[in-house]
């Protein structure tokens with residue numbers, strides 16, 4: 001659609017409407033269960049919501065400071081120290097952003113010269129290519145192949161060129177659910193150090209790891225001084241619509257991101273900032289229960305998807321599971337997802353949205369399991385009838 005728009009700058013051609021927006025709209029239009037776009041169907045902790053309401057009532061409704069309120073920056077620094085042993089100075093090394101999305105975009109705009117290259121992994125979260133395009137940069141990606149999504153270290157190194165400016169790493173990884181292990185992180189760190197690259201990490205699923213453990217790249221030797229660590233409150237506190245994110249790192253790198261951020265949104269989410277500070281200070285039990293609840297939901301949905309006849313790539317982290325649809329259909333994932341609501345009242349997203357070459361993932365579809373167990377069970381029941389629906393439509397076609 002966007003390609004034909006004469007007003008749209010050429011560097012944004014091909015970006016169109018995000019697949020998440022398209023599939024959420026389809027879910028609303030058809031009344032289908034939305035396992036596409038990743039957002040929970042229950043609210044986050046009541047004390048966090050209450051803190052936001054109290055902040056509105058007490059008049060915290062004007063522009064907050066450009067870097068975010070001190071209370072939140074301190075809570076972010078304390079959270080990084082408590083869970084990952086990372087030390088940041090709250091006044092110079094922490095910046096509050098409009099979600100992780102803005103943090104990533106502002107970082108690429110701030111750090112890349114036009115023509116620079118951003119090294120990342122594919123499948124690639126959809127905003128990365130768009131953010132690179134807005135920065136005038138391009139993405140070079142190293143493929144993670146199912147089922148274990150390992151990568152070739154030599155290929156990673158070989159993908160670095162003279163214009164490579166930085167590495168953008170998402171772990172735990174959307175859409176695969178891969179959690180990069182220490183050896184893999186060290187391979188990435190080696191490439192960064194040997195080619196003098198900055199690393200930007202997207203750790204929005206940091207508290208959603210079921211197998212292995214989350215290790216921030218910034219904790220690996222020689223990386224703290226060259227890494228911007230990004231996360232957000234959306235996933236951890238189930239308030240995706242609040243759009244409170246943050247970036248932590250060396251003061252000069254954070255100041256560069258702030259320079260871009262201040263002309264993008266200037267500031268964001270005044271009354272949500274003190275509330276997320278409350279959330280970040282919740283006891284360990286909150287974070288453990290979040291993980292355990294999601295692990296149970298992962299198992300529930302994976303079982304339902306397997307029973308429906310899909311080949312399931314069980315995720316180690318995040319709240320997404322990828323399936324191979326070839327056991328059920330020859331259709332490509334996009335066609336399959338657009339027909340799924342009418343066939344059985346469920347929405348997923350085609351994984352091709354995460355690939356430059358859509359053909360590479362024509363057989364892969366992503367479902368989200370951050371929904372109530374009864375909703376996941378209902379979705380599984382509906383999907384159980386899919387094989388029959390497909391067989392019937394094949395009969396009719398004959």
Ligand code: PMP
Pocket residue numbers: 098099100101102125170173174202204231232233234240243244245
């Ligand atoms: N990165 C990844 C990998 C994501 O899945 C998402 C989706 N929420 C984001 C960034 C964006 O986070 P936010 O809503 O905080 O902008």
Ligand code: GLN
Pocket residue numbers: 018020021036037038039174
């Ligand atoms: N991160 C969410 C997902 O992967 C989508 C957020 C968005 O629509 N930008 O489903």
